[in-house]
Amino acid sequence: MVTASDLREGLIVPPGAGRTIATGAQEVTFKVTGAHSTAASTFEVKVPPGFDVGAHVHARSEELFYVLEGELDVLAFEPKVRTPDSWREWESFSGERVVRAGAGTLILVPPGCPHAFTNATSDPVRMLFQAAPPPDHERYFEELLDILNSGGPVDHEAIARLRERYDIQQLTPLRYGE
Numbered sequence: 001m002v003t004a005s006d007l008r009e010g011l012i013v014p015p016g017a018g019r020t021i022a023t024g025a026q027e028v029t030f031k032v033t034g035a036h037s038t039a040a041s042t043f044e045v046k047v048p049p050g051f052d053v054g055a056h057v058h059a060r061s062e063e064l065f066y067v068l069e070g071e072l073d074v075l076a077f078e079p080k081v082r083t084p085d086s087w088r089e090w091e092s093f094s095g096e097r098v099v100r101a102g103a104g105t106l107i108l109v110p111p112g113c114p115h116a117f118t119n120a121t122s123d124p125v126r127m128l129f130q131a132a133p134p135p136d137h138e139r140y141f142e143e144l145l146d147i148l149n150s151g152g153p154v155d156h157e158a159i160a161r162l163r164e165r166y167d168i169q170q171l172t173p174l175r176y177g178e
Helices: 136-148 156-165
Strands: 019-022 027-032 041-047 062-069 072-076 099-101 106-109 115-118 125-132
Touching: 019 136, 027 136, 041 136, 072 106, 106 115, 136 156
Parallel strands: none
Antiparallel strands: 019 027, 027 041, 041 125, 062 106, 062 125, 072 099, 072 115
């Protein structure tokens, strides 16, 4: 990983540039990695219709989501009750509920805060996603791709071990293609 003293030049990433990882669930383009930043990894993510990341929480990571195109249903709060099957009806202690986030919406998720997003529309969504500290999410996406592209049925136990290793406590199931 790069240190602050290693950084002597800025980084310009033109439209469409960056390494892309594509799965049946989503497409992630690495824009800024731990090789270029000590603060956060930055990705452009295409979220297909029907994709639900599932509610989850990180003990150490902070995340930022910015919707560029389309609409996502999102939450970023601790609910009164964590139901294990779905987060869509969760309500916070202060009355917050799931929000429809359109282009221009920013969602900041501090460590320890349950969060989720789903594309409940019929159109793909594009968002900018930052995760700090780097390079945990970069490695997570790379290893997840390896599992999903290994052939045969998805190894859900391997994915669970991967999430545990990268500070992802899954609270409700990840779903896609529904």
